[in-house]
Structure formats: structure tokens, C-alpha cells
Amino acid sequence: MARTGTEELRRRNRAALVEQLHRHGPQTRAELTEALGLNRSTIGALAADLAEAGYVQETTGRSTGSAGRPSTLAECVPKAATVTAVEIRVDRVRFALVGLGGEVLERAETALDGADPVDAIEVVTGGTARDALEAVAAVPGLVDAGEVAHSTELGWAGRDLAGDLASATGREWQVVDTATAAAVGEWSRGDAHEATKLLYLHGGRGLTAGLVVDGLAPRGGSIQLGHIVVQPGGRECACGLRGCLEAEMEVFGYAEDIEYATLAAGMGDAAARDGLRRSGEDLGRALGAVVTATGPDEILFGGWLRELYLSAAAPVRSALAETTLPHLRSRLRLRTPVLGDEGALIGAAETGFATVVDRMR
Ligand SMILES: [Zn+2]
Structure with missing residues (x-):
């Protein structure tokens, strides 16, 4: 029994060390000791073990402190x-x-x-x-x-x-x-690591959203944002419902179209300005339902929704404010993703x- 426990612990620690290096890049043994909460000799043994298995290599890297003694860096072997x-x-x-x-x-x-x-x-x-x-x-x-x-x-x-x-x-x-x-990407390799519940909105030919919790995608985490009904009895949607966000949004499609509408609105085109405002409000209303249901602390506007958000942040925010509980709204950050495409x-x-x-x- 005891041996099984030790072996299990060793496997868990090995996985934790690989995950730490995979996510954060090359690190010294001192950094690994602190990050993983294990003692230095355990880290040394794990690193040696993983080096032998081919997952990790140790190199003499950057110098630390005033003594300038170069420290040993552990890093992943990409092809492993x-x-x-x-x-x-x-x-x-x-x-x-x-x-x-x-x-x-x-x-x-x-x-x-x-x-x-x-x-x-x-x-x-x-x-x-x-x-x-x-x-x-x-x-x-x-x-x-x-x-x-x-x-x-x-x-x-x-x-x-x-x-x-x-x-x-x-x-x-x-x-x-x-x-x-995309939500997993932004959480792990972008700058959304602080988010506990991260909601990513994807604007393609359709509108979808994905929720990750602590960087992991729960099964069934994808949300059909485009088919949330924002105008009951409204325009017919390709899905068979009426008044879906996708069917109701006036400014819809490609980033270039949004940029064009934004340019026209900026030059005084009232129809373009109204179209952007109404689209922002429709999006904000649909988001209100999603936020109430899922309680994210961060929302990223991806695909062409990035351009729409940058052009219509105020109507998105005001419609969202009218459709979500204050305590859900107070901790919510809205922004654009850093990894882009x-x-x-x-x-x-x-x-x-x-x-x-x-x-x-
Ligand atoms: Zn629909």
C-alpha cells in the first residue's frame, strides 16, 4: 500500500513539474521549488528522472544574484x-x-x-x-x-x-x-490567466461563445450566442426560431464591414451609426442572458465581434447593465483578446x- 502511495505521489509530482515548465517556460530549481511547494532535493530528483525519460533538459542558464553564479535551468524538450x-x-x-x-x-x-x-x-x-x-x-x-x-x-x-x-x-x-x-488559448497563453470564469465570444459566420473555468473547458461549455432570442417574434432565423441575435443584428459579418460602418458613422452617416448602436444593444442584451446564466468574471470579444465591441462598447455595456444583476456586473471585465486570430x-x-x-x- 505504502509503495503504491509513493509511486502515485511521484507520478503526480512529475506531471506537475512538466505542466509547470510547459506553461511557464524554463525555470531554475529554486523557482520550481517555490512554484510547486516541494523541497529542493525532490525537485532535483524529479528533474533528473524527467531528463532521463526525455521530457526535460537542464541547461546552464542565466546568472542569479550578485555572485553571478549561473544557475541550472530546466526546460521542456519540445519533441518529447x-x-x-x-x-x-x-x-x-x-x-x-x-x-x-x-x-x-x-x-x-x-x-x-x-x-x-x-x-x-x-x-x-x-x-x-x-x-x-x-x-x-x-x-x-x-x-x-x-x-x-x-x-x-x-x-x-x-x-x-x-x-x-x-x-x-x-x-x-x-x-x-x-x-x-480560443478561451483556453487566451487563458493559457494570452493574458487572461487571472480569470476564474472566462467567456470568449467568437464572431464568424455565426456567433458562438465558450466558457472555461480555471482554464479548463467543461463538457458542453459551448454556447450558441447567435441563437439567443433578443426580439421575440422577430425576424426569422436560419435555425427555425424567430428574433435570434444573428437574425436581428443589423451590422453583422466581417471585421471589414464593421470597420466600414464605423468609418461611415464617424463621417456622419446616421444609418450606420444607428445600425452599430442597435447591434451593440442586441449583443449586450444576449450577453445579459449568458452572464446571468454563467457568471463569468471576464468576457473577450473575438473574431469580428472585436471590431463591433471597439465601435459600440457603450451600447453593449448599457444593454448589459439593463439585463444583468449588479453583483454579477460589478466584477465583470470586458475587453478584446490578445492572441487575435x-x-x-x-x-x-x-x-x-x-x-x-x-x-x-
Ligand atoms: Zn437562430
């Missing part, structure tokens, strides 16, 4: 564990092979020209998916257990994407929705690494 990440969009598939520590080892993308994204996977990944420890696909829509229940953007309903990807590549895939992947791909990779670390425990 790789994750294949792909982001599926309506017109293209983007790919990154990411190594332990977060280094992007390979990157490619391919235009679809109407082809099915799954048919493009082997080409865009160059077959690397097979050797990676995990493979993760980010896709815009409502995702549950590998199935895309609904995607406005891709026109899919009830597609077993994990199954299709497995048939095409001969390996298992995880599937996450784009907004949730890269968030979903980075987050897909980090979703894979979370599984890799879990398996080490």
Missing part, C-alpha cells in the same frame, strides 16, 4: 510530446504541430474551395497527426462528445466529426468548439496538452 491542432473554418483549415513547452514546430493552412474539411486534414497536417500524442480539432458550432450538433458556419447538424476524422487519419481526435478553444489554434493545442499531462498523473 507533440500535439496536432487544427482549426476548421468555413473556407480553410489551419494546422499547427505544437511541442511540449508550447513551441510551434510546424504550421500550414489550406484553402478548401468548397471541399469537405475532413478531406483536407491529411494534406494540411502532412500526416503528422499519427505521431502526435493528441490531435485536437477546433470547429465553430455546438460541440458535444466529438459530435457537432449544430454549426451555422459550416451548415452541419449532428455530424460525428471525431468519427470522420478518425476514419480519415487512423487515430483518435478530440473536438472542441472554436470559441471554447491565433487563439483557437493555440487553445486546441493546449486542450491536447491538458490530456497529455492528465495521462502522466
Whole structure:
């Protein structure tokens, strides 16, 4: 019994050390000792153990203190564990092979020209998916257990994407929705690490949102933001409901369209100004429902919603204020993501690494 306990503890500590280096980059033994709350000799033994297993390398790095004695730095060996990440969009598939520590080892993308994204996977990944420890696909829509229940953007309903990807590549895939992947990316590699509940809004051909809690995506965390009804009995939506946010927003679509409307509004075009204001209010109202239901402490406006938020922050905030409880609103930060277009791909990779670390425990 005691031996099993010790072995379990050792595995947990090994995983914790790998996770620490993966997330925070090269660190000295003193830094690891403090971060992990373990003593120095334990850290030394774990680092040596992981070096032998090929996950970690130790180098003589930066000097510390006035004595200027260079200290030993532990860092991840990127090729020790790789994750294949792909982001599926309506017109293209983007790919990154990411190594332990977060280094992007390979990157490619391919235009679809109407082809099915799954048919493009082997080409865009160059077959690397097979050797990676995990493979993760980010896709815009409502995702549950590998199935895309609904995607406005891709026109899919009830597609077993994990199954299709497995048939095409001969390996298992995880599937996450784009907004949730971007939230994971911003939490782990952006600057949203302080957020306990982070809500990421993705503006593509449709509107989705993803919630992560302490950096992890709960199952079923994707939210169909575009199909929250903001005008009961309003305009007919492609989903079959009436008055959905996607159907009601007057300024909708690409970042360039929002920038154009903003430019026109700035030059005194009253219709453009009203369109932006009403769109901001509709978005704020829909967000009110999401905030009341989920209680995030930070909201990031991604995709073209970034441009809309930058142009219509006041109406978004005032509509949100009218539709959420004061105590939920008081702790809420609204801002734009720092990883821009890269968030979903980075987050897909980090979703894979979370599984890799879990398996080490
Ligand atoms: Zn709808």
C-alpha cells in the first residue's frame, strides 16, 4: 500500500513539474521549488528522472544574484510530446504541430474551395497527426462528445466529426468548439490567466461563445450566442426560431464591414451609426442572458465581434447593465483578446496538452 502511495505521489509530482515548465517556460530549481511547494532535493530528483525519460533538459542558464553564479535551468524538450491542432473554418483549415513547452514546430493552412474539411486534414497536417500524442480539432458550432450538433458556419447538424476524422487519419481526435478553444488559448497563453470564469465570444459566420473555468473547458461549455432570442417574434432565423441575435443584428459579418460602418458613422452617416448602436444593444442584451446564466468574471470579444465591441462598447455595456444583476456586473471585465486570430489554434493545442499531462498523473 505504502509503495503504491509513493509511486502515485511521484507520478503526480512529475506531471506537475512538466505542466509547470510547459506553461511557464524554463525555470531554475529554486523557482520550481517555490512554484510547486516541494523541497529542493525532490525537485532535483524529479528533474533528473524527467531528463532521463526525455521530457526535460537542464541547461546552464542565466546568472542569479550578485555572485553571478549561473544557475541550472530546466526546460521542456519540445519533441518529447507533440500535439496536432487544427482549426476548421468555413473556407480553410489551419494546422499547427505544437511541442511540449508550447513551441510551434510546424504550421500550414489550406484553402478548401468548397471541399469537405475532413478531406483536407491529411494534406494540411502532412500526416503528422499519427505521431502526435493528441490531435485536437477546433470547429465553430455546438460541440458535444466529438459530435457537432449544430454549426451555422459550416451548415452541419449532428455530424460525428471525431468519427470522420478518425476514419480519415487512423487515430483518435478530440473536438472542441472554436470559441471554447480560443478561451483556453487566451487563458493559457494570452493574458487572461487571472480569470476564474472566462467567456470568449467568437464572431464568424455565426456567433458562438465558450466558457472555461480555471482554464479548463467543461463538457458542453459551448454556447450558441447567435441563437439567443433578443426580439421575440422577430425576424426569422436560419435555425427555425424567430428574433435570434444573428437574425436581428443589423451590422453583422466581417471585421471589414464593421470597420466600414464605423468609418461611415464617424463621417456622419446616421444609418450606420444607428445600425452599430442597435447591434451593440442586441449583443449586450444576449450577453445579459449568458452572464446571468454563467457568471463569468471576464468576457473577450473575438473574431469580428472585436471590431463591433471597439465601435459600440457603450451600447453593449448599457444593454448589459439593463439585463444583468449588479453583483454579477460589478466584477465583470470586458475587453478584446490578445492572441487575435491565433487563439483557437493555440487553445486546441493546449486542450491536447491538458490530456497529455492528465495521462502522466
Ligand atoms: Zn437562430
